Amino acid sequence: MGLFDGTPLDQPVTCEVCAQPLKQCRCPRDGQGKVSLPKDQPVRVQREKRRGKWVTVVFGLDPHATDLPALAKELRATCAAGGTATEDGVEIQGDHRDRILDMLRHRGYPAKAAGG
Ligand SMILES: [Zn+2]
Numbered sequence: 797m798g799l800f801d802g803t804p805l806d807q808p809v810t811c812e813v814c815a816q817p818l819k820q821c822r823c824p825r826d827g828q829g830k831v832s833l834p835k836d837q838p839v840r841v842q843r844e845k846r847r848g849k850w851v852t853v854v855f856g857l858d859p860h861a862t863d864l865p866a867l868a869k870e871l872r873a874t875c876a877a878g879g880t881a882t883e884d885g886v887e888i889q890g891d892h893r894d895r896i897l898d899m900l901r902h903r904g905y906p907a908k909a910a911g912g
Pocket residue numbers: 811812813814815816821822823
């Protein structure tokens with residue numbers, strides 16, 4: 797007899813989105829433990845000129861729910877450009893705004909262009 801047999805603590809807690817036990821749940825979650833799917837993350841893509849060169853800045857992603865280093869790697873490959881993960885997004889060298897918007901939208905992010 798375990799201490800918690802027959803009590804609610806004996807039941808596996810399930811995820812409210814995928815209905816899997818939490819140990820098996822792979823839903824992306826934010827810092828508060830809430831499920832944060834791509835469609836819940838209003839990501840923005842902006843071009844900025846720094847020291848005369850374009851940089852494409854992706855921001856507004858949840859750093860807990862999104863594997864930003866992995867996304868940075870994919871965007872570098874997609875754009876064939878250098879880039880790095882930031883606190884809430886990715887920066888890619890060069891003007892790749894439209895290509896990145898396309899890629900994020902295909903993945904279910906409500907991505908919008910920001911700035912000029
Ligand atoms: Zn889940």
